[in-house]
Amino acid sequence: MKKIWLTVLAALLAVSLAGCGGSNKAETTEGNQGDGGGDIKLGVILPLSGNLALLGNEIMDAINIAADMKNKSGGINGKKIVTERADAPDPNAGSTQANRLVNTENIKMLMGTYSSGIAAASVPVAMRANATYVEVNAVADEITGQGYKYIWRNVATASMMGSNASKFAAEYIAPKLNLTPEKLKVAIIHEDSSWGTSVSNGVRTKAEEYNLNIVCDESYSSKSTDLSPLILKMTKAKPDVVIASSYIADAILLQKQAKQFDFRPKAWIGTSAGHALGDYAGSLGQDAEGIFVSDLPGIVSDNGLDKDAAQLKQEFLTAWKASHETVPSGVTFGAFCGAWTFFNDVLPQCKTFDAEEIRNIYLGLDIELGSLPDGTGVKYGQNGQNERATIVVEQWQNGALVAVWPDNYAAAQPASLPLPAYK
Numbered sequence: 001m002k003k004i005w006l007t008v009l010a011a012l013l014a015v016s017l018a019g020c021g022g023s024n025k026a027e028t029t030e031g032n033q034g035d036g037g038g039d040i041k042l043g044v045i046l047p048l049s050g051n052l053a054l055l056g057n058e059i060m061d062a063i064n065i066a067a068d069m070k071n072k073s074g075g076i077n078g079k080k081i082v083t084e085r086a087d088a089p090d091p092n093a094g095s096t097q098a099n100r101l102v103n104t105e106n107i108k109m110l111m112g113t114y115s116s117g118i119a120a121a122s123v124p125v126a127m128r129a130n131a132t133y134v135e136v137n138a139v140a141d142e143i144t145g146q147g148y149k150y151i152w153r154n155v156a157t158a159s160m161m162g163s164n165a166s167k168f169a170a171e172y173i174a175p176k177l178n179l180t181p182e183k184l185k186v187a188i189i190h191e192d193s194s195w196g197t198s199v200s201n202g203v204r205t206k207a208e209e210y211n212l213n214i215v216c217d218e219s220y221s222s223k224s225t226d227l228s229p230l231i232l233k234m235t236k237a238k239p240d241v242v243i244a245s246s247y248i249a250d251a252i253l254l255q256k257q258a259k260q261f262d263f264r265p266k267a268w269i270g271t272s273a274g275h276a277l278g279d280y281a282g283s284l285g286q287d288a289e290g291i292f293v294s295d296l297p298g299i300v301s302d303n304g305l306d307k308d309a310a311q312l313k314q315e316f317l318t319a320w321k322a323s324h325e326t327v328p329s330g331v332t333f334g335a336f337c338g339a340w341t342f343f344n345d346v347l348p349q350c351k352t353f354d355a356e357e358i359r360n361i362y363l364g365l366d367i368e369l370g371s372l373p374d375g376t377g378v379k380y381g382q383n384g385q386n387e388r389a390t391i392v393v394e395q396w397q398n399g400a401l402v403a404v405w406p407d408n409y410a411a412a413q414p415a416s417l418p419l420p421a422y423k
Contacts, residue, residue, distance in 0.1 A: 043101035050089030091121035116140030136338030154338035162202025266418035278326030290416025296330035313373035
């Protein structure tokens with residue numbers, strides 16, 4: 001994938017062509033959307049540095065692939081989509097970057113954000129400026145629960161992600177272990193940001209509905225370098241299943257220290273984020289095999305897709321594999337699908353590109369499940385939440401993360417239940 005960089009220096013325009021790389025700013029150009037000239041400008045706020053940068057950069061790549069695909073097919077009524085990258089490794093930076101984009105750069109369409117904490121800081125800035133904000137990843141429930149008019153989230157909420165993990169434990173794992181839900185012992189652990197807390201709330205609420213036996217319920221800091229006290233607490237509680245909400249560093253650390261103390265539950269369910277990244281399996285190797293992940297749908301069976309969605313999925317995968325060694329996660333697919341819907345179904349209908357016009361277009365979308373490459377559809381509520389967002393359960397099998405539940409999305413059958421002893 002190639003990125004074109006245009007920089008305005010005073011009254012002169014210098015154009016340079018660069019190959020794909022880790023730059024901090026994508027193609028930009030003079031002229032604002034809807035003014036009759038220039039191109040369609042989109043500000044993208046993501047953690048491109050810091051401890052969340054791994055997935056932040058993958059999301060940026062997915063958004064750029066969607067933009068490149070749309071541009072190659074003619075763009076938006078002949079205009080190119082160009083993105084301005086805004087690095088926001090923390091909430092303060094998110095607020096600063098949103099302010100720069102909407103008030104200094106006069107870019108009134110934003111996209112992001114991956115981190116719910118960063119989104120919580122950047123979205124209000126955009127709303128005060130009557131700018132559109134397309135959220136393709138941050139899942140904390142409150143993002144679409146504040147009454148904002150111009151926020152549009154295509155992916156499922158954190159509580160949906162958590163509740164799906166408990167549902168899978170009760171409906172699939174318990175019977176496979178010859179246990180009733182009431183007899184299934186569950187440990188709930190989560191990092192303590194707004195994301196981890198929202199996910200764990202969903203886990204807990206659904207677990208209580210199924211009367212799962214919660215034997216451990218603990219939070220921790222994702223910045224911790226020693227999680228052995230948490231491992232020892234779980235060892236003492238002896239859960240059958242661990243449901244964990246972790247970013248990448250802590251997800252890896254948990255497994256390494258679990259092995260160190262020979263803590264091996266019968267099943268381990270991660271909830272997106274760290275457990276869903278290629279670096280998780282790359283770092284842990286065999287110890288990642290059999291780990292389940294309640295996640296945004298990634299590579300799902302074509303049986304759950306219509307013909308156009310299956311073709312679009314292959315086009316995305318081809319573009320992705322051209323510059324990445326790992327397969328895209330559910331989070332990455334969610335970013336692509338959210339960006340593609342905006343580029344392909346919303347922007348072509350725009351005349352003024354103002355937030356109210358875009359709101360009316362979003363509310364009018366009615367795209368059936370299975371019409372996007374991740375198996376989702378599009379139908380937005382008044383709060384800006386996509387009501388056809390979907391959560392699946394995936395599992396690490398032979399170094400790849402594949403959908404295993406429910407059946408209509410499954411690309412493989414669940415395996416390694418119970419988990420084998422450490423080698």
